Amino acid sequence: xxxxxxxxxxxxxxxxxxxxxxxxxxxxxxxxxxxxxxxxxxxxxxxxxxxxxxxxxxxxxxxxxxxxxxxxxxxxxxxxxxxxxxxxxxxxxxxxxxxxxxxxxxxxxxxxxxxxxxxxxxxxxxxxxxxxxxxxxxxxxxxxxxxxxxxxxxxxxxxxxxxxxxxxxxxxxxxxxxxxxxxxxxxxxxxxxxxxxxxxxxxxxxxxxxxxxxxxxxxxxxxxxxxxxxxxxxxxxxxxxxxxxxxxxxxxxxxxxxxxxxxxxxxxxxxxxxxxxxxxxxxxxxxxxxxxxxxxxxxxxxxxxxxxxxxxxxxxxxxxxxxxxxxxxxxxxxxxxxxxxxxxxxxxxxxxxxxxxxxxxxxxxxxxxxxxxxxxxxxxxxxxxxxxxxxxxxxxxxxxxxxxxxxxxxxxxxxxxxxxxxxxxxxxxxxxxxxxxxxxxxxxxxxxxxxxxxxxxxxxxxxxxxxxxxxxxxxxxxxxxxxxxxxx
Amino acid sequence: xxxxxxxxxxxxxxxxxxxxxxxxxxxxxxxxxxxxxxxxxxxxxxxxxxxxxxxxxxxxxxxxxxxxxxxxxxxxxxxxxxxxxxxxxxxxxxxxxxxxxxxxxxxxxxxxxxxxxxxxxxxxxxxxxxxxxxxxxxxxxxxxxxxxxxxxxxxxxxxxxxxxxxxxxxx
Numbered sequence: 001x002x003x004x005x006x007x008x009x010x011x012x013x014x015x016x017x018x019x020x021x022x023x024x025x026x027x028x029x030x031x032x033x034x035x036x037x038x039x040x041x042x043x044x045x046x047x048x049x050x051x052x053x054x055x056x057x058x059x060x061x062x063x064x065x066x067x068x069x070x071x072x073x074x075x076x077x078x079x080x081x082x083x084x085x086x087x088x089x090x091x092x093x094x095x096x097x098x099x100x101x102x103x104x105x106x107x108x109x110x111x112x113x114x115x116x117x118x119x120x121x122x123x124x125x126x127x128x129x130x131x132x133x134x135x136x137x138x139x140x141x142x143x144x145x146x147x148x149x150x151x152x153x154x155x156x157x158x159x160x161x162x163x164x165x166x167x168x169x170x171x172x173x174x175x176x177x178x179x180x181x182x183x184x185x186x187x188x189x190x191x192x193x194x195x196x197x198x199x200x201x202x203x204x205x206x207x208x209x210x211x212x213x214x215x216x217x218x219x220x221x222x223x224x225x226x227x228x229x230x231x232x233x234x235x236x237x238x239x240x241x242x243x244x245x246x247x248x249x250x251x252x253x254x255x256x257x258x259x260x261x262x263x264x265x266x267x268x269x270x271x272x273x274x275x276x277x278x279x280x281x282x283x284x285x286x287x288x289x290x291x292x293x294x295x296x297x298x299x300x301x302x303x304x305x306x307x308x309x310x311x312x313x314x315x316x317x318x319x320x321x322x323x324x325x326x327x328x329x330x331x332x333x334x335x336x337x338x339x340x341x342x343x344x345x346x347x348x349x350x351x352x353x354x355x356x357x358x359x360x361x362x363x364x365x366x367x368x369x370x371x372x373x374x375x376x377x378x379x380x381x382x383x384x385x386x387x388x389x390x391x392x393x394x395x396x397x398x399x400x401x402x403x404x405x406x407x408x409x410x411x412x413x414x415x416x417x418x419x420x421x422x423x424x425x426x427x428x429x430x431x432x433x434x435x436x437x438x439x440x441x442x443x444x445x446x447x448x449x450x451x452x453x454x455x456x457x458x459x460x461x462x463x464x465x466x467x468x469x470x471x472x473x474x475x476x477x478x479x480x481x482x483x484x485x486x487x488x
Numbered sequence: 489x490x491x492x493x494x495x496x497x498x499x500x501x502x503x504x505x506x507x508x509x510x511x512x513x514x515x516x517x518x519x520x521x522x523x524x525x526x527x528x529x530x531x532x533x534x535x536x537x538x539x540x541x542x543x544x545x546x547x548x549x550x551x552x553x554x555x556x557x558x559x560x561x562x563x564x565x566x567x568x569x570x571x572x573x574x575x576x577x578x579x580x581x582x583x584x585x586x587x588x589x590x591x592x593x594x595x596x597x598x599x600x601x602x603x604x605x606x607x608x609x610x611x612x613x614x615x616x617x618x619x620x621x622x623x624x625x626x627x628x629x630x631x632x633x634x635x636x637x638x639x640x641x642x643x644x645x646x647x648x649x650x651x652x653x654x655x656x657x658x659x
Contacts, residue, residue, distance in 0.1 A: 006626055013630070020637055027644070066630035107648050114641040121634055133631040137638045144645030204595035 009065035012072035015056035015080050016120045022048040023113035030106030038104045042095040045109045049088050056080040056120075068188055069127045071259075074478035076124035078328055079255040082335050083119045083248055085460075087112060089339040090244035092453045093346045097240055100350065100444075103149055112244065115141035119252035123259075128177045128187040131256055135173070135220070138252060139166050142245055146237040158229075158236025165219065165229040173216025179209035180264075189264040197267040210265055210272050214279075217260075220253035221309045223279050224286040234302035235356075239349055242298060243342035246305040250312075251331040257316060258324055262482045269319060276317050281409060283310030284416035291423045297345055297358050300423055301338070304382060307420055308334060311413050315397050318404035321483055325475035326396035332471060333381075333389035333464045340378035340457030344371060347450050348443070361427055363436030367443055372431045374454050381461045383424040384417050389464030396472065494534055501527035514560045518553060525549050536610065539617040 010017065025048070026041050033040060059080070061072045091109060098104050118141060121134030143166065147159030181187055183205035184195040196206055215226065222230040234242045265272060287307025294300040312334075315327035348355040365372040381390035394417060401410040446454070464471060504527065507520040525548045532541035612619060624632050 006629070008629070067627040069628070069630045105648060107644050111641060111644060111648075114637060117637060127631075129628065130631045130634070133634045133638065137634060137641060140638060140645065141641050144641075144648060147649055150649060204598045208592070208595045 006067045007063060007065045009061060009063070012059065012061040012065040013070055013124070014059050015052055015084075016117055016124070018052045018055060019049075019084075019113055019117045019120065022052070023110045023117065026106065026113065027110040030110070033106060035104055038106045039095040039099065041106045041109045042091050045091045045113060046088060049084050049091070053081065053084050053088075056084055064126050064190075068190070069130045070124050071126035072124055073481060074474075075259070075328075075482070076120070076255070078332075078475060078478045079123035079251060080120050082251050082332050083116050083123070085332075086244055086248040086251065086335050086339065087116045089335075089343070089453055089457065090240045090248075092449050093243070093343050094238070094240040095449055096447055097238060097346050097349075101149060101152075101238065103238070108145070108148060111141045111144050112241075115145065115244070115248065119248055119255075122252045123255035125256065125259070126189050128180065128189070128192075128260070131260070132170075132174065132177065135252075135256070136170065138249060139170065139220075142166075142241070142249060145241040146233050146245070148238050148241065149236075152236070154232075154236040155238075156236070158233040162229045162233035165226075169216050169219030169226070172212050172219070176209045176212025176214075176216060179205050179212065183209060189260060192264040193267060196265055206268060207271055210268070211275060213260065214257075214272060214275060217253050217257045218279060221250050221257070221313075222306050223309050223313065224283040224306065227283070227286075227306050230306060231299050231302040234305075235296060235298050239298065239342060239346035242302075243339055243346070246301070246342075247335045247338050250305070250309060251335065254312060254327060254331055258327060258479075259482070261316060262319070262324060266319075273317055273319075276313060277406070277409060280310050280313035280317065281412045283307070283313065284412055285310075285419075288416045288419040288423075291420065294423070295358055296356050297361070297427070298356055300358065300427075301341060301345070304420060304423070305338065307416055308338075308382075310416065311394065311397060314401045314406065314409055314413060317406060317409070318400045320400065320404060321476055321479050322396070322403060323400040324479045324482065325472060326393065326400050328475040328479065329464075329468070329472050330393040330397055332475075333393040333461070336457050336460030336464065337378050337381035337388070337390055340374065340454060340461060341382060343450060343453045343457060344375045344378070347371070347446055350444070358427055358430060359437065361430045362434040364431040367436065368446075371446060371454070374458050375431065376428045377458055377461065379424040379427055381465070383421045385421075387462070387465045389461045389468070392465050392468045396468075490534060494531065497527045497530045497534070500524075501531070515557065518556050518560060521556070522549050522553050525553070536613050537616055539620050 022045065026045055029044060030038070030041060057077055057080075059072055060074055060077050064071050090112060094108065094112070098108065115138050118134045118136070118138030122131055122138065125131035125134055143159060143163045146162050147156055149155035177187065180192060183203055184192045186192060219226045219229075234246065237245060261272065284307055287303050287305075287310055291300050291303035291307065294303060308330075312327055312330050315323040315330065317323065345356075348360065354360070361375075364375070377388065381388035384390045384394040386392075394413075398410045398413050401407075401413065501524050504520045504523040508517045508524060511517045511520065525544060529541040529544040529549070532538070532544060
């Protein structure tokens with residue numbers, strides 16, 4: 001292979017390079033700061049990410065680069081933007097949170113940026129090896145971030161569960177990749193697609209590989225029955241990390257899911273559609289039913305995020321531009337609404353676990369009307385009530401399911417949404433209709449960073465709900481080449 | 489002849505792997521893990537992959553196992569406690585593993601490679617190490633570079649987690 005065939009194109013990985021550079025810069029700057037002023041690193045990260053955001057948006061090159069390993073197409077650009085938005089929110093709410101729980105170490109921001117790089121590599125990977133390396137970078141960073149409150153027992157417990165099951169899922173994914181390699185003699189997605197055509201549907205290597213890879217991804221998106229780690233890890237992790245884990249990690253796994261299953265395994269779709277159908281239906285129902293009985297708001301949001309994963313999975317099945325683009329749109333909306341809800345949670349959590357119970361939200365509307373209103377907005381968006389982005393996202397996904405004749409799945413989706421209304425509304429009911437248990441209990445003040453995060457999340461949730469057209473078009477354009485590619 | 493050796497190595501690997509999980513003494517388990525990993529290295533040699541075999545010996549048998557033994561020594565694992573924790577799950581685990589190996593074995597025997605085997609025939613693989621080095625720095629240069637970031641993240645993570653514990657909870 002000559003150097004020209006390799007197509008070394010640094011411009012195609014510019015966002016990844018820049019975020020890595022930012023991470024290294026933060027790492028070095030950390031050495032010059034004393035313990036009190038670590039929050040400055042947060043501002044550096046935010047400024048850097050804000051500069052990289054437009055660059056990530058325009059970094060598109062039509063040709064696969066680095067020996068056909070990296071694909072900097074509009075699809076990866078869309079997801080890079082989602083990841084950077086998620087990282088921005090997480091860093092924004094981290095600065096005060098870390099002060100509150102008294103873990104002020106500068107490496108936190110650096111590891112968070114490395115996790116973002118891992119996600120970006122996953123979204124742009126055109127080869128299973130590259131995908132795996134990106135996934136490991138993301139996962140390793142998250143293992144550390146989840147365990148960041150080392151002195152808190154729950155943090156260590158959650159991190160250990162996440163680590164053990166995450167390592168297992170990596171093993172399962174790798175095993176699947178090796179079977180696919182055994183089938184097609186290549187880890188390149190386009191190369192696999194060439195052999196995974198209709199006639200090859202019965203090849204046991206391929207079916208086994210597809211099933212194992214799907215299971216590996218399902219661990220990362222926390223789909224039932226591979227969700228066991230999620231509630232514990234979410235509860236134990238610092239709240240901004242939980243938010244990042246539920247938005248970023250999920251979006252990255254779905255990006256990989258979409259790219260691998262649409263480009264590489266499209267020819268043998270009947271092989272995996274049954275599996276995804278079952279997992280999707282089970283995840284939706286399980287997530288929303290179990291969330292009802294939760295007393296801790298982080299655990300409730302964890303199960304709600306499991307239910308959302310189930311609904312997003314519908315879009316993988318429909319197998320057309322409408323379905324796949326609604327997955328992307330859903331993840332963009334989810335970034336805003338879920339980050340908003342977690343911002344409120346992070347604000348009211350105090351060191352030692354106080355403020356985590358749903359009953360702590362009693363009577364919030366009387367004491368903090370603005371924040372209670374925004375929290376209601378985010379919860380209604382998560383439940384899928386118009387005019388929020390949550391409604392449009394759910395609407396697009398369910399409409400594409402009906403167009404593709406997945407009537408039962410759409411019915412289950414609507415039912416799960418109806419069930420989920422119950423636990424989201426419970427929090428709103430507590431905030432508006434109940435008296436607080438203890439008026440004397442001081443409530444934390446929302447400082448500048450929280451206000452920015454809350455307003456940005458609210459604006460995103462509403463704009464995406466009222467005026468979705470340009471964003472949906474963007475997702476449509478980004479996903480179209482995947483299906484064109486199949487035509488020839 | 490080669491097949492005979494393969495079965496010998498495979499059988500020893502499986503038996504020693506069973507010993508790893510069934511023995512009560514953690515040090516004995518670790519020693520049997522070394523035996524198991526060495527058999528895997530031998531299988532790599534049979535597969536004409538001497539580089540992988542060497543890496544297997546260096547990294548797993550060497551570095552990783554030394555760490556295992558250090559951990560066992562530092563933690564001073566009580567043998568009885570280990571037994572209580574792990575061996576109560578033995579029954580279901582055996583059933584699941586047996587079912588898994590039956591399914592995987594069935595698929596592995598039935599499957600076939602549809603794609604052409606590529607440019608690496610036996611003659612090309614005679615220079616196995618050179619081939620790996622060349623492809624690492626051409627075809628796989630991007631993931632290879634990303635791995636360096638992965639290692640950096642792992643390094644920072646290890647320092648973060650350990651140094652906090654040393655500082656008595658960081659408070």
